[in-house]
Amino acid sequence: MTSAYQHLSKTFQRLSRFGHLSAIAGWDMQTMMPAGGSQARGEALAELSVLQHEILTAKQVGSWLDQAEQESLNDVESANLSEMRRAWQQAALLPAALVEAKSIAGSRCEHAWRQQRPANDWQGFSANLKEVVKLSREEAEIRAQANGCSRYDALLDVFEPGMTSAKLDKTFGDLKLWLPELLQRIVAKQAQEPVERPTGPFAIEAQRQLGLSIMQQLGFDFNAGRLDVSAHPFCGGVPEDVRITTRYKQDEFLSAMMGVIHETGHARYEQNLPKQWLGQPVAHARSTAIHESQSLFFEMQLARSADFLQLILPQVVAQMGAQPALNPGNFVRLNQRVKPGFIRVDADEVSYPAHVILRYEIERALIGGEIEVDDIPAVWQEKMQAYLGIDTRGNYRDGCMQDIHWTDGAFGYFPTYTLGAMYAAQLFQAVKRALPQLESQIRSGDLQPIFDWLQQNIWQHGSRFSTQQLITHATGEDLNPAYFRQHLENRYLHN
Amino acid sequence: MTSAYQHLSKTFQRLSRFGHLSAIAGWDMQTMMPAGGSQARGEALAELSVLQHEILTAKQVGSWLDQAEQESLNDVESANLSEMRRAWQQAALLPAALVEAKSIAGSRCEHAWRQQRPANDWQGFSANLKEVVKLSREEAEIRAQANGCSRYDALLDVFEPGMTSAKLDKTFGDLKLWLPELLQRIVAKQAQEPVERPTGPFAIEAQRQLGLSIMQQLGFDFNAGRLDVSAHPFCGGVPEDVRITTRYKQDEFLSAMMGVIHETGHARYEQNLPKQWLGQPVAHARSTAIHESQSLFFEMQLARSADFLQLILPQVVAQMGAQPALNPGNFVRLNQRVKPGFIRVDADEVSYPAHVILRYEIERALIGGEIEVDDIPAVWQEKMQAYLGIDTRGNYRDGCMQDIHWTDGAFGYFPTYTLGAMYAAQLFQAVKRALPQLESQIRSGDLQPIFDWLQQNIWQHGSRFSTQQLITHATGEDLNPAYFRQHLENRYLHN
Numbered sequence: 001m002t003s004a005y006q007h008l009s010k011t012f013q014r015l016s017r018f019g020h021l022s023a024i025a026g027w028d029m030q031t032m033m034p035a036g037g038s039q040a041r042g043e044a045l046a047e048l049s050v051l052q053h054e055i056l057t058a059k060q061v062g063s064w065l066d067q068a069e070q071e072s073l074n075d076v077e078s079a080n081l082s083e084m085r086r087a088w089q090q091a092a093l094l095p096a097a098l099v100e101a102k103s104i105a106g107s108r109c110e111h112a113w114r115q116q117r118p119a120n121d122w123q124g125f126s127a128n129l130k131e132v133v134k135l136s137r138e139e140a141e142i143r144a145q146a147n148g149c150s151r152y153d154a155l156l157d158v159f160e161p162g163m164t165s166a167k168l169d170k171t172f173g174d175l176k177l178w179l180p181e182l183l184q185r186i187v188a189k190q191a192q193e194p195v196e197r198p199t200g201p202f203a204i205e206a207q208r209q210l211g212l213s214i215m216q217q218l219g220f221d222f223n224a225g226r227l228d229v230s231a232h233p234f235c236g237g238v239p240e241d242v243r244i245t246t247r248y249k250q251d252e253f254l255s256a257m258m259g260v261i262h263e264t265g266h267a268r269y270e271q272n273l274p275k276q277w278l279g280q281p282v283a284h285a286r287s288t289a290i291h292e293s294q295s296l297f298f299e300m301q302l303a304r305s306a307d308f309l310q311l312i313l314p315q316v317v318a319q320m321g322a323q324p325a326l327n328p329g330n331f332v333r334l335n336q337r338v339k340p341g342f343i344r345v346d347a348d349e350v351s352y353p354a355h356v357i358l359r360y361e362i363e364r365a366l367i368g369g370e371i372e373v374d375d376i377p378a379v380w381q382e383k384m385q386a387y388l389g390i391d392t393r394g395n396y397r398d399g400c401m402q403d404i405h406w407t408d409g410a411f412g413y414f415p416t417y418t419l420g421a422m423y424a425a426q427l428f429q430a431v432k433r434a435l436p437q438l439e440s441q442i443r444s445g446d447l448q449p450i451f452d453w454l455q456q457n458i459w460q461h462g463s464r465f466s467t468q469q470l471i472t473h474a475t476g477e478d479l480n481p482a483y484f485r486q487h488l489e490n491r492y493l494h495n
Numbered sequence: 496m497t498s499a500y501q502h503l504s505k506t507f508q509r510l511s512r513f514g515h516l517s518a519i520a521g522w523d524m525q526t527m528m529p530a531g532g533s534q535a536r537g538e539a540l541a542e543l544s545v546l547q548h549e550i551l552t553a554k555q556v557g558s559w560l561d562q563a564e565q566e567s568l569n570d571v572e573s574a575n576l577s578e579m580r581r582a583w584q585q586a587a588l589l590p591a592a593l594v595e596a597k598s599i600a601g602s603r604c605e606h607a608w609r610q611q612r613p614a615n616d617w618q619g620f621s622a623n624l625k626e627v628v629k630l631s632r633e634e635a636e637i638r639a640q641a642n643g644c645s646r647y648d649a650l651l652d653v654f655e656p657g658m659t660s661a662k663l664d665k666t667f668g669d670l671k672l673w674l675p676e677l678l679q680r681i682v683a684k685q686a687q688e689p690v691e692r693p694t695g696p697f698a699i700e701a702q703r704q705l706g707l708s709i710m711q712q713l714g715f716d717f718n719a720g721r722l723d724v725s726a727h728p729f730c731g732g733v734p735e736d737v738r739i740t741t742r743y744k745q746d747e748f749l750s751a752m753m754g755v756i757h758e759t760g761h762a763r764y765e766q767n768l769p770k771q772w773l774g775q776p777v778a779h780a781r782s783t784a785i786h787e788s789q790s791l792f793f794e795m796q797l798a799r800s801a802d803f804l805q806l807i808l809p810q811v812v813a814q815m816g817a818q819p820a821l822n823p824g825n826f827v828r829l830n831q832r833v834k835p836g837f838i839r840v841d842a843d844e845v846s847y848p849a850h851v852i853l854r855y856e857i858e859r860a861l862i863g864g865e866i867e868v869d870d871i872p873a874v875w876q877e878k879m880q881a882y883l884g885i886d887t888r889g890n891y892r893d894g895c896m897q898d899i900h901w902t903d904g905a906f907g908y909f910p911t912y913t914l915g916a917m918y919a920a921q922l923f924q925a926v927k928r929a930l931p932q933l934e935s936q937i938r939s940g941d942l943q944p945i946f947d948w949l950q951q952n953i954w955q956h957g958s959r960f961s962t963q964q965l966i967t968h969a970t971g972e973d974l975n976p977a978y979f980r981q982h983l984e985n986r987y988l989h990n
Binding site: 014017018020021022024025028032033034035036037039040041043044045047048051221222223224225226237238240241278 | 509512513515516517519520523527528529530531532534535536538539540542543546716717718719720721732733735736773
């Protein structure tokens with residue numbers, strides 16, 4: 001007889017296969033599709049997501065979940081069952097009408113934003129955003145009542161299970177105490193250390209070859225993935241076939257190069273998720289923050305270290321040609337430059353958390369009903385002044401209109417960027433303890449021990465453990481922001 | 496109240512959306528996917544085809560089809576209803592388990608073939624092919640019993656509604672009477688007309704640019720399609736986003752160029768199917784042979800004519816560089832060279848039918864159970880000797896392993912190539928009658944009247960009429976192979 005767990009397992013495998021098609025068609029839409037295919041593709045993907053929702057919320061799934069609790073399951077199966085329940089609850093809670101209304105309002109807001117942002121049109125944008133916020137509050141209210149938590153915490157939990165605003169307030173509150181001063185000291189120190197920009201143009205094909213050669217060095221499996229180009233870099237596809245993208249500029253190659261390294265971190269996590277459980281929820285990456293911890297481990301902890309930069313410099317010179325700015329000292333300074341600015345996605349790792357905390361505080365208040373959409377610009381200005389000393393008055397386009405996240409109601413996502421940065425620092429410190437020769441290994445290109453450690457401690461576990469268990473198991477303690485502070489001080493003040 | 500026809504219409508629109516995802520994921524598999532993604536992709540596509548099968552064969556569909564017959568429908572709706580019934584009958588016959596097994600076996604066989612063909616590994620390939628043949632025979636048997644016809648005719652009907660092996664035997668039997676002698680006479684004539692091969696290497700990027708510029712001239716809509724590279728050239732995607740492919744060799748550019756023109760013929764048909772009915776079966780291309788008639792109209796009738804070759808020669812020289820072999824007379828001789836050879840896809844239009852008849856006779860016997868997979872190499876050798884005087888012993892790679900079609904069980908497809916060639920000749924003759932200045936229009940690049948004629952007579956009708964009605968409406972008579980013979984004699988003997 002087929003057990004309830006087996007029924008569930010089959011259902012989720014089916015969902016995973018449809019997810020595969022959605023991932024590839026989504027990747028294609030960003031990388032390959034001509035503009036004329038847009039409407040038909042949107043309709044095809046929407047049809048598929050309706051189907052996925054129907055399969056996940058079918059009546060039997062709820063009963064199978066209850067029955068499976070009584071069945072004899074091993075540890076992995078139990079963890080898988082928890083993840084199944086979590087996915088089911090998140091989907092089943094929301095009335096179809098709300099899902100559809102939110103999807104339509106989000107589409108409209110995002111679509112208009114593409115014109116409104118360059119036009120600095122806050123009035124037009126805020127009208128659409130109000131509808132998105134209204135529906136996101138409804139969603140949050142339903143989730144909050146089911147979870148017995150605050151509205152914002154309920155949204156946070158979608159991206160980062162187990163995380164709460166109480167924990168975030170503590171962690172981010174600590175950061176706010178020391179970050180602004182640290183930033184000032186670093187900026188002052190670097191003002192004494194001139195840096196020379198490399199002179200382009202840099203051929204796109206050479207940049208692509210450089211990216212591919214570094215991906216190779218970082219262990220990307222080209223038998224199970226590709227590198228392509230899209231307007232907004234991302235890591236997509238499926239674990240068996242991971243699609244990462246970057247974008248190239250002719251006059252500057254470092255941001256594309258670091259972008260490739262960042263996405264390679266995401267990709268290696270995906271490529272090394274537990275093969276034997278693929279297709280089941282327990283094989284998924286643990287959370288958004290843990291995913292980001294892998295990309296930031298690769299980009300910030302590993303690739304922007306002086307040791308790694310020394311390792312890859314010959315490849316860089318081979319592809320880009322020798323020039324004075326590509327001397328070893330300047331190459332490190334180029335990749336460790338700290339410069340507070342308006343734009344989050346261009347920010348260095350020291351000012352980045354300020355961008356995130358600001359957004360976190362605003363979106364929490366917004367979802368909680370403590371502020372309204374009309375209040376955002378003033379709060380944005382006040383906090384940008386306080387955290388980064390930057391005046392954004394009247395400049396909505398480079399201020400509160402710069403990100404895509406709020407346009408389609410992804411409230412609760414922003415904090416995971418900085419959680420990821422803190423996990424990355426904590427993990428790198430643990431790798432250092434495990435590998436006493438780490439720095440010379442990096443300089444000589446012997447990176448396999450690092451990857452083995454990540455495979456052993458993070459990648460192979462998928463969602464088998466909670467984030468807290470995973471990180472405690474890997475590093476000996478729960479999230480501890482002290483490592484992030486230590487990392488920033490070591491790299492930017494004590495070098 | 497929703498009518499049965501409206502229910503059906505909604506159901507088929509949904510199927511069309513899933514078909515969109517299948518087409519794009521299938522295109523990706525041939526053009527972009529790394530080898531490691533193969534198994535997961537095969538499973539995902541198989542899952543989708545099971546779903547499509549379930550939707551199409553759901554109980555209500557049968558009753559809606561019956562009810563809709565009683566509803567008041569206009570001509571297009573009636574034609575749509577017929578196509579719906581045809582699709583439903585074809586699908587409802589097959590058990591879901593057979594559909595899934597065939598899809599998985601086909602994926603596996605095709606994927607392994609990509610390595611096995613270059614390795615000349617008949618043993619490895621035949622093991623996979625046996626499974627595909629076994630499942631195709633099961634399919635054929637089920638269809639044959641339902642249609643009251645032979646196994647092979649039942650498969651033929653899937654690609655070419657209305658066609659039977661009795662009709663094919665007659666048409667191909669006629670061809671076999673005059674083709675070998677005509678071929679000999681042409682080869683003897685051309686032996687007196689020396690031709691000079693262009694000297695490479697020819698940069699891939701220049702070949703690609705040449706292809707794009709000819710696609711532009713042929714009216715390909717780049718806002719609704721792309722050109723890429725695959726091992727076996729094809730036209731895929733969806734009418735809103737048509738994906739054609741070719742393959743390049745460094746030492747020879749004409750086959751890639753003509754390949755692009757061929758697929759552009761397919762693409763223009765797809766891009767110009769009736770927009771107002773897209774998503775419904777009546778908007779589909781009429782049949783495989785009519786589809787092939789469009790690609791062969793573009794490649795054989797139009798592009799290999801002396802007039803068109805004169806038109807594009809300056810573009811060819813601009814991309815490939817001037818050289819003696821690219822003088823006007825030699826350029827025509829190059830593109831009208833007849834040389835019996837091993838490879839069907841490289842064959843000239845005179846020897847091509849021999850390749851098709853050979854495959855038709857083998858697959859008909861294979862599906863009928865008169866021969867087995869292990870017999871294929873010997874039968875192949877015997878017929879290649881008889882029809883083309885070519886020895887293929889031991890050379891599986893350029894013999895019975897050269898084509899992709901049998902790998903995923905597309906038995907019944909090959910005959911449509913030669914039917915397409917015959918329809919193309921008949922259509923071109925009709926265009927000539929309609930456009931008395933055709934030759935000078937082609938030489939001057941005024942191709943729009945030709946496209947308008949095809950749009951008017953073929954493309955815009957989708958599947959509104961039967962093949963016989965369509966061709967009779969367009970040319971004044973049903974399929975008449977005399978035009979094909981006349982075309983070959985005019986081009987190759989009387990020039």
